[in-house]
Amino acid sequence: MSNTLLEYKCPCCSGAINFDSEAQKLVCPYCNTEFDIEAITDFNEAEQDGANQEEPTWEEYTTESGSGDWQSGEELNVYTCSSCAGEIVADDTTSATLCPYCGSPVLLTGRLTGAFRPDYVIPFSISREEAMKSFNDFMKGKLLLPKDFKTKHTTAKLEGIYVPFWLYDCDTDSSLRYRATTVRRWSDSNYTYTKTSHFLLTRAGSLGFDKVPADASTKMDDIYMQAIEPYDYSKMIGFEMPYLTGFMAEKYDVDPTSASIVANERIKASTLGEFAKTTAGYATVTPQSANIKILNGKTGYALLPVWMINTTYNNETYTFAMNGQTGKFVGRLPISTKKCFGWFGIIAGAIAGIGAIISLLASLL
Amino acid sequence: MRKLIKITIFTIVFMALVCALTICVSAKNYVVDYENVLSSSQENFLENKLSSLSEKYQCDMVFLTTESFNGKTAQHYAENYYDNNGYGYDSDGTGVIYVLSTEQREYYICTTGKANKIFKGNRMDYLESSILTCLQNDDFDGSAYAYANKATEILESYEAGIDTETLKTGIIISVIAGAIIGLIVVLVLRAKMNNAKPQKTAGHYIRNGSFNLTVCRDMYLYSTTRRVARPKSNSSGGSRGGGRSHGGRGGRF
Numbered sequence: 001m002s003n004t005l006l007e008y009k010c011p012c013c014s015g016a017i018n019f020d021s022e023a024q025k026l027v028c029p030y031c032n033t034e035f036d037i038e039a040i041t042d043f044n045e046a047e048q049d050g051a052n053q054e055e056p057t058w059e060e061y062t063t064e065s066g067s068g069d070w071q072s073g074e075e076l077n078v079y080t081c082s083s084c085a086g087e088i089v090a091d092d093t094t095s096a097t098l099c100p101y102c103g104s105p106v107l108l109t110g111r112l113t114g115a116f117r118p119d120y121v122i123p124f125s126i127s128r129e130e131a132m133k134s135f136n137d138f139m140k141g142k143l144l145l146p147k148d149f150k151t152k153h154t155t156a157k158l159e160g161i162y163v164p165f166w167l168y169d170c171d172t173d174s175s176l177r178y179r180a181t182t183v184r185r186w187s188d189s190n191y192t193y194t195k196t197s198h199f200l201l202t203r204a205g206s207l208g209f210d211k212v213p214a215d216a217s218t219k220m221d222d223i224y225m226q227a228i229e230p231y232d233y234s235k236m237i238g239f240e241m242p243y244l245t246g247f248m249a250e251k252y253d254v255d256p257t258s259a260s261i262v263a264n265e266r267i268k269a270s271t272l273g274e275f276a277k278t279t280a281g282y283a284t285v286t287p288q289s290a291n292i293k294i295l296n297g298k299t300g301y302a303l304l305p306v307w308m309i310n311t312t313y314n315n316e317t318y319t320f321a322m323n324g325q326t327g328k329f330v331g332r333l334p335i336s337t338k339k340c341f342g343w344f345g346i347i348a349g350a351i352a353g354i355g356a357i358i359s360l361l362a363s364l365l
Numbered sequence: 366m367r368k369l370i371k372i373t374i375f376t377i378v379f380m381a382l383v384c385a386l387t388i389c390v391s392a393k394n395y396v397v398d399y400e401n402v403l404s405s406s407q408e409n410f411l412e413n414k415l416s417s418l419s420e421k422y423q424c425d426m427v428f429l430t431t432e433s434f435n436g437k438t439a440q441h442y443a444e445n446y447y448d449n450n451g452y453g454y455d456s457d458g459t460g461v462i463y464v465l466s467t468e469q470r471e472y473y474i475c476t477t478g479k480a481n482k483i484f485k486g487n488r489m490d491y492l493e494s495s496i497l498t499c500l501q502n503d504d505f506d507g508s509a510y511a512y513a514n515k516a517t518e519i520l521e522s523y524e525a526g527i528d529t530e531t532l533k534t535g536i537i538i539s540v541i542a543g544a545i546i547g548l549i550v551v552l553v554l555r556a557k558m559n560n561a562k563p564q565k566t567a568g569h570y571i572r573n574g575s576f577n578l579t580v581c582r583d584m585y586l587y588s589t590t591r592r593v594a595r596p597k598s599n600s601s602g603g604s605r606g607g608g609r610s611h612g613g614r615g616g617r618f
Binding site for chain 1: 526527528529530531532534535536538539540542543544546547548550551554555557558559560561562563564565566567568569570571572575576577578579580581582583584585586587588589590591592593594595
């Protein structure tokens, strides 16, 4: 019987091990670590697997795959801001007078053409008054807010806007490998011993995602749109024109393929997270390779409700957004440097003072 | 007349002898250097320093070097030497003896009476670490000076009623802790000013019950065992004998 000679990489020191197929155990010539044959072959397969990564594919979004064309009587007006070039749409009963992005009053009107009809809409369930109250509540208890912000900031018009989102449904098929260790310590009268056992963990399986949203408008900050998530999809309904009455709507300007990049990353991160939960019980776990395939990708188009507040303070614009369905309020408030130093001084001084008194009492003989 | 002179001379000689004997008995040697680690000028200097220190604080401060401990442990040797050579103030024999054998590379700091209370905890750590630093560099005369100097500091602060070492360390720790906690609180407050954070995952959108784990295999690869020698701890303890109680600490270097 002839021996086949294969070269493998040592899991411990990465040195080359020549593998005699007749041998039952292997010893690395560099680090003297002993291995089972199965462990070596599995480990080297995992090294190869890490390199195979496939691009996710999403079914193309068309009028056939979506809710179809606009129906008669569903004409929308497009308002284009001559100052910032922002575009918003509204039905015939709603007239836009101010650009919601820059506050400019000069808007050019036209008819909406060439855009997809949305598949879904979530109607506003938070009123204008509730949105304004949330903004005031958001400022409460903020110890670093400049003293004069509440009085000096000029609130631009509060706008309720339907923001376009692409919604992605998919399945994932993944195979992952991790390196893991367990550590055991014991000692006798002369020495302390630490035994570290190394393992190769293999996981594979599938996981499905429904309606992962991605902001389809360049005018809306992606971070803000992610921060106001999640929406309650159980209240989502098929798109009907009357829901637009009284509100502005954004016109989408990011195509489904470009927007899917963000969704892909989030889907992959969540998949890694779910599989990581199955590796509990080890002292350390290090991901070695992950091959996540996104399959059966379908895209939907929805208008989701957002309250936007833009305000100016010391010549800087501060934007706040609120989920028009759940009321989740997000934004960035200005920070007073004086107050930062003030609080630092008070806390550091108080602790140092108390510590000094305790030290003095402890040092009395 | 001659008899009177004889008696007078005899009395004077007798008195002188008694005086000399008294001086001999009462004069304690604070530096006993059998191993000659000190030059004679160093010995005189230390003798004066330790003797005035002893008198000022009513606490004998003795430095002794010896080639061997005569088969005893360093602790026993130090305690016996201290007890049998008339050292110690008051009925409890207050004082300290620092015994060093450069031959055996071992030392012991023995405290007695009220010195047990004065030289303990942080203050003993301070004294011992100063001495040990010198010994590890074979700076034996330096260790005697360190002993005298640190003991002076410790006795001074004890007399003042404040343990300056504890106070100093406490204040430094308080200031650092205050600065760190202050910084953490301000960073937390700053973080609260901006809650517009991106979502890195899509956990909300995982289809219920869709997670299906088809492969779950944990394979043992190899193991490594590391052996570290356990540190040998220095001796520390106290003993009681002849109405005096001893404490102290020592070790090898």
